[in-house]
Amino acid sequence: MPDRRGATRRPEPGCPVEVALAAVSGRWTTLVLRELMHGSRSFGDLRAALPALSAKVLTDRLDDLCRRALVDRQRQRGFPARTRYRLTPAGRQLRPLLVELYRTGDALLRAADGERPPR
Amino acid sequence: MPDRRGATRRPEPGCPVEVALAAVSGRWTTLVLRELMHGSRSFGDLRAALPALSAKVLTDRLDDLCRRALVDRQRQRGFPARTRYRLTPAGRQLRPLLVELYRTGDALLRAADGERPPR
DNA sequence: CCGCATCCGATTGGATACTG
DNA sequence: CAGTATCCAATCGGATGCGG
Numbered sequence: 001m002p003d004r005r006g007a008t009r010r011p012e013p014g015c016p017v018e019v020a021l022a023a024v025s026g027r028w029t030t031l032v033l034r035e036l037m038h039g040s041r042s043f044g045d046l047r048a049a050l051p052a053l054s055a056k057v058l059t060d061r062l063d064d065l066c067r068r069a070l071v072d073r074q075r076q077r078g079f080p081a082r083t084r085y086r087l088t089p090a091g092r093q094l095r096p097l098l099v100e101l102y103r104t105g106d107a108l109l110r111a112a113d114g115e116r117p118p119r
Numbered sequence: 120m121p122d123r124r125g126a127t128r129r130p131e132p133g134c135p136v137e138v139a140l141a142a143v144s145g146r147w148t149t150l151v152l153r154e155l156m157h158g159s160r161s162f163g164d165l166r167a168a169l170p171a172l173s174a175k176v177l178t179d180r181l182d183d184l185c186r187r188a189l190v191d192r193q194r195q196r197g198f199p200a201r202t203r204y205r206l207t208p209a210g211r212q213l214r215p216l217l218v219e220l221y222r223t224g225d226a227l228l229r230a231a232d233g234e235r236p237p238r
Numbered sequence: 239c240c241g242c243a244t245c246c247g248a249t250t251g252g253a254t255a256c257t258g
Numbered sequence: 259c260a261g262t263a264t265c266c267a268a269t270c271g272g273a274t275g276c277g278g
Contacts, residue, residue, distance in 0.1 A: 007153065010171045016224030017149050017217065023227065025144050027251065030136050034126065043260050052129045054252055059261065069231065080259040081258080090230045093223060098136065100219040104212060105135030108142065111209045112188065146271065162240055173272055178241060199239040200278075 023070060023094060028053050032061050033094060040086035142187060142213060147172050151180050152213060155190065159205035
């Protein structure tokens with residue numbers, strides 16, 4: 001990618017970098033993905049794991065992930081209603097990216113601390 | 120990170136994943152970083168390489184990257200003014216992340232195409 | 239040449255209350 | 259239980275014009 005020909009001169013939605021970034025950006029997205037990396041979850045499971053996340057934003061995130069085919073939704077109608085969310089094979093491909101995000105962020109934090117040595 | 124204890128239950132700014140995501144998100148950010156990965160650039164160099172990027176947004180991006188200590192600004196005052204931007208050692212640490220973003224996005228695009236096979 | 243100042247429309251995230 | 263419906267403040271990206 002560094003210096004690959006076909007490099008874009010504007011942010012095109014079809015650029016691979018934009019596609020990956022769109023998949024993980026947005027507030028709470030990485031935390032929802034982390035939960036689903038551990039296995040399938042219901043709407044309520046996710047709310048319990050992330051108590052500060054409102055229902056509206058959780059719905060937004062899940063809708064978005066479903067539209068991108070990274071998450072699969074299984075509704076079981078009736079009362080009480082039940083819905084299970086799980087990663088698709090495409091969604092599972094995000095794992096190395098999340099690991100790399102953690103690794104890079106950790107390196108940046110260490111670099112910043114190194115400048116002002118921990119007295 | 121997957122299932123690491125100390126895992127956050129809300130989006131805290133000190134979380135490594137948030138730090139790395141903040142460094143590369145925002146429209147045009149990855150393209151500006153790509154240019155700087157190739158070496159130091161002036162404000163005008165960047166505008167020429169990314170013609171559809173307005174001066175205001177470029178300034179926003181560079182200010183942000185400087186505040187995060189990922190980019191270093193060297194002003195040479197006078198007329199005409201000159202400023203050179205270059206990655207700091209911390210900024211260069213973003214390269215593997217950008218590569219991983221490209222790799223993952225590419226994999227997602229291939230997965231999506233595979234579903235509707237290219238006739 | 240390198241920005242900053244303004245203004246603006248669109249998108250975002252969150253709070254709150256209600257429904258199948 | 260699993261959402262939907264409103265409403266709102268804040269942020270964002272972009273256009274345009276001026277200033278050192």
